[in-house]
Amino acid sequence: MHIWQANNAGGARSASLSARLSAIAESLPRGGVVCDVGSDHGALPLFLLENGWCRHAIVTDLNPEPLARAKAALTSAGIAHKAQFFLTDGILDVISLSPDTFVIAGMGGETIAGILSRALDRIPLNTGFVLQPMSRAHLLRKFLYENGFSVEGEQAIGENGKVFLIFRARFDGVRRERDPEFYLVGEYLSQTKGEGASLYFEKRLAKVRSKIVGKEKAGFDVSLEKKEEALYLSQLEAINENS
Numbered sequence: 001m002h003i004w005q006a007n008n009a010g011g012a013r014s015a016s017l018s019a020r021l022s023a024i025a026e027s028l029p030r031g032g033v034v035c036d037v038g039s040d041h042g043a044l045p046l047f048l049l050e051n052g053w054c055r056h057a058i059v060t061d062l063n064p065e066p067l068a069r070a071k072a073a074l075t076s077a078g079i080a081h082k083a084q085f086f087l088t089d090g091i092l093d094v095i096s097l098s099p100d101t102f103v104i105a106g107m108g109g110e111t112i113a114g115i116l117s118r119a120l121d122r123i124p125l126n127t128g129f130v131l132q133p134m135s136r137a138h139l140l141r142k143f144l145y146e147n148g149f150s151v152e153g154e155q156a157i158g159e160n161g162k163v164f165l166i167f168r169a170r171f172d173g174v175r176r177e178r179d180p181e182f183y184l185v186g187e188y189l190s191q192t193k194g195e196g197a198s199l200y201f202e203k204r205l206a207k208v209r210s211k212i213v214g215k216e217k218a219g220f221d222v223s224l225e226k227k228e229e230a231l232y233l234s235q236l237e238a239i240n241e242n243s
């Protein structure tokens with residue numbers, strides 16, 4: 001069983017990043033080559049290079065303005081020579097540079113799954129991924145398990161009333177089929193300590209309960225939603241027991 005291990009127990013060195021980006025930085029292996037896909041502001045590669053947490057960064061974005069923002073941030077910090085910049089969609093054009101880890105953060109779960117799906121037959125075995133979906137995490141989880149990614153950890157990070165899931169995965173080509181309920185919760189969040197995971201399931205619970213109220217009013221069957229509600233309650237119970 002893998003429990004999420006932060007690289008930096010104190011987290012002090014990543015204080016200049018948001019809690020979300022900090023958790024992403026801390027989950028990366030030190031000293032490697034990182035590809036930040038959809039980098040935008042460039043805060044992550046800036047932090048990693050300035051602090052020597054990675055030796056080289058590949059910085060990409062689909063759109064010219066965000067890529068220019070990232071390039072400007074690294075240039076004004078005097079570290080652009082440690083990075084390469086690519087205006088490109090997803091990871092296909094940079095896969096041959098063989099980064100140790102791809103970070104794909106701040107996009108919808110389906111967008112992230114789409115990026116991975118389009119490159120699936122070219123991803124080298126053992127490539128690492130740190131993925132942070134802004135929505136539809138269950139769809140990304142299903143995609144990962146069923147398409148050859150070994151999910152090594154999941155973490156929930158609360159920040160300003162929001163909660164962000166972060167997946168750590170490695171491509172090993174082994175497809176894993178799980179049941180639909182599994183994809184709603186995964187295997188790690190209920191074992192994590194801290195408030196993030198409970199906040200995450202409390203939010204899921206509130207959402208499914210409001211769906212139940214709406215559907216019951218309209219006279220629809222709510223048996224699936226009731227199952228989902230019970231699932232989230234059991235996760236919250238497990239988290240309470242572990243804390």
Ligand SMILES: C[S@@+](CC[C@H](N)C(=O)[O-])C[C@H]1O[C@@H](n2cnc3c(N)ncnc32)[C@H](O)[C@@H]1O
Pocket residue numbers: 037038039040041060061062063066088089090104105106107111115
């Ligand atoms: C909300 S920003 C996230 C920035 C940063 N990764 C973060 O987590 O803070 C999303 C960025 O992803 C870029 N993006 C969206 N789809 C993309 C794709 N298919 N390939 C590369 N970049 C993409 C957008 O242009 C935008 O700059």
